[in-house]
Amino acid sequence: MVSGHGQLVNTLPRRTTVPREHTLPTSARTAQYARHQTQQVAANGFEIGCDNKEKVRVAFALDCCDREAIAHVATTEGIKSQDVQDLVITAVENRFGRINMLSEPIEWLTDNGSCFIAKDTASLLREIGMEPCTTPVRSPQSKEQTSRCTLLDWLSVN
Secondary structure, three states: OOHHHOOOOOOOOOOOOOOOOOOOOHHHHHHHHHHHHOOEEEEEEEEEEOOOOOEEEEEEEEEOOOOEEEEEEEEOOOOOHHHHHHHHHHHHHHHHOOOOOOOOOEEEEEOOOHHHHOHHHHHHHHHOOEEEEEOOOOOHHHHHHHHHHHHHHHHHHO
16 A cells, blocks of 8 residues: 555665674574564654644654564654653553563663753663663664664554
């Protein structure tokens, strides 16, 4: 249905990378990767222009294990630190249930947007057992990887 209306997200061409040498056996690498992915939640945001010239801004959280969009917030104003804190609480409740503290530390991966790196947001993350992690300031690879599945993952929730 989306392709019939010309609304598909264009994919970016693949970048050539220098292969890295792996020192672990394949089964150990796979287990290590899977274990690491289950301990991460990625958050990001995007903007949708409307016909009336307003913009809807959306922040979302993805479970890095299965790339499921586990929470989102949307507003016609800018995304604020309080919006991200609401996003964190909703994501944790949707993923782990109503708990006060995570049993194991989970990484909260974001870019360096002011709402994501605010002191109040970082304090909340640490209180509930999450470790705030940010991507490098100029990291097109991480932005590209997140952006590829962002819109389609978010749309699948709604």
